[in-house]
Amino acid sequence: MSSHALGATTAPTTTATVARAVNLTKTYGTGDTQVTALDAVTADFARGEFTAIMGPSGSGKSTLMHCLAGLDAATSGSVLIGDTDLTGLSDKQMTALRRDRIGFVFQAFNLVPTLTALENITLPLDIAGRKADQEWLDSVVTRLGLRDRLDHRPSELSGGQQQRVACARALAGRPEIIFGDEPTGNLDSHSSGEVLSILRAAVDEFGQTVVIVTHDPRAASYADRVVFLADGKVVDELRDPTAESVLDRMKRLDTSAVPVTEKV
Numbered sequence: 001m002s003s004h005a006l007g008a009t010t011a012p013t014t015t016a017t018v019a020r021a022v023n024l025t026k027t028y029g030t031g032d033t034q035v036t037a038l039d040a041v042t043a044d045f046a047r048g049e050f051t052a053i054m055g056p057s058g059s060g061k062s063t064l065m066h067c068l069a070g071l072d073a074a075t076s077g078s079v080l081i082g083d084t085d086l087t088g089l090s091d092k093q094m095t096a097l098r099r100d101r102i103g104f105v106f107q108a109f110n111l112v113p114t115l116t117a118l119e120n121i122t123l124p125l126d127i128a129g130r131k132a133d134q135e136w137l138d139s140v141v142t143r144l145g146l147r148d149r150l151d152h153r154p155s156e157l158s159g160g161q162q163q164r165v166a167c168a169r170a171l172a173g174r175p176e177i178i179f180g181d182e183p184t185g186n187l188d189s190h191s192s193g194e195v196l197s198i199l200r201a202a203v204d205e206f207g208q209t210v211v212i213v214t215h216d217p218r219a220a221s222y223a224d225r226v227v228f229l230a231d232g233k234v235v236d237e238l239r240d241p242t243a244e245s246v247l248d249r250m251k252r253l254d255t256s257a258v259p260v261t262e263k264v
Ligand SMILES: Nc1ncnc2c1ncn2[C@@H]1O[C@H](COP(=O)(O)OP(=O)(O)OP(=O)(O)O)[C@@H](O)[C@H]1O
Pocket: 028, 029, 035, 036, 037, 055, 056, 057, 058, 059, 060, 061, 062, 063, 064
């Protein structure tokens, strides 16, 4: 690993908060069928921190992540990535922001089947017309154990290897923040552990900021902080989680819990 990569900070902005949701509300539908997916959520995500978002099914986890990542627009409230308020950005500006400043890891890997692992990793940079920082790319590929897999197509890789390629793709452009929507949802426990260790290392060794949605207390235990949602509200937060402490909070998570948005 090059000293270039170790301890590198990647975010060009000056604030310690990389992503911020302020009073974020998202409703679907109207009238009797209206659903409030997010109910005035305020949450900060600090640079160099790994956060897991948890909560019962339907509590708004994916909606929150999609709004934070500029994949979905909130009904009211705002989202900031660094110093940029996403509210009011044009589609073109939003596309450029997602491409240049955000990395994604999805449950379904989302690799292009006809491209090699290396071509998949550099695809977002190629589309953006940006040249890969070769030293950075080398350290990411080595750290993720993909050096001898770069010529393989996704169908020639295991699920865990495919997700490692997706992690490398997310890291390649040195984004300000990486979002993972159940990134281990399709993996066995061994491959899950590998991918989570990589996301952990991205924070510890590369200075990245990572936010994942997960249902798995063991996955959440890799994070520095767990934010719990229920009924579209932030209802709890846990620092330095263990699988046991997360499971315990999940059991106690009651939809009537008092929101503690001010803590987040
Ligand atoms: N496109 C949509 N149209 C209507 N309602 C939606 C839509 N997307 C989400 N919802 C509703 O918003 C609420 C929050 O959904 P969301 O997917 O964010 O929850 P979640 O916590 O991620 O759930 P899960 O753990 O099951 O994935 C749910 O009641 C859901 O039914």
